[in-house]
Amino acid sequence: MSADCLFCKIANKEIPAEIVYEDDLVISFRDINPQAPTHVLTVPKKHVTTPNDAEVEDQSLLGHMMLTGTKLAAELGIDESGYRLIMNCNKEGGQTVFHIHLHLMGGRQLTVLG
Numbered sequence: 001m002s003a004d005c006l007f008c009k010i011a012n013k014e015i016p017a018e019i020v021y022e023d024d025l026v027i028s029f030r031d032i033n034p035q036a037p038t039h040v041l042t043v044p045k046k047h048v049t050t051p052n053d054a055e056v057e058d059q060s061l062l063g064h065m066m067l068t069g070t071k072l073a074a075e076l077g078i079d080e081s082g083y084r085l086i087m088n089c090n091k092e093g094g095q096t097v098f099h100i101h102l103h104l105m106g107g108r109q110l111t112v113l114g
């Protein structure tokens with residue numbers, strides 16, 4: 001838990017979110033400003049500020065985030081049509097919340113990155 005971190009507060013249920021999945025390691029919830037018909041964020045319960053701050057000890061956690069994203073894609077019915085899993089880093093990567101999160105986006109034809 002990092003003080004004043006939005007996603008730590010969501011993980012601790014101090015701020016409400018539309019949760020679609022939760023286990024001991026991660027919580028997944030709908031993005032408040034969806035950029036696609038399906039837009040879900042998967043967040044580790046451990047605070048990691050940016051992808052740059054992930055360490056070797058976080059390797060399985062990062063893998064678990066990816067597999068949570070693919071599992072949710074299937075549950076939400078976009079695995080066959082296709083989807084995107086994205087993690088942004090720092091300013092030029094478009095990161096605005098400084099607690100790492102994996103975007104799952106789909107439900108429409110996505111355009112090129114960048």
Ligand code: AMP
Binds near residue numbers: 030033034095
């Ligand atoms: P990023 O730009 O990669 O840091 O993504 C941050 C995402 O968090 C954006 O897509 C926001 O719409 C989303 N977001 C910000 N506040 C909330 C919130 N309270 N609940 C759900 N999603 C949020």
Ligand code: ZN
Binds near residue numbers: 001002046
């Ligand atoms: Zn945090």
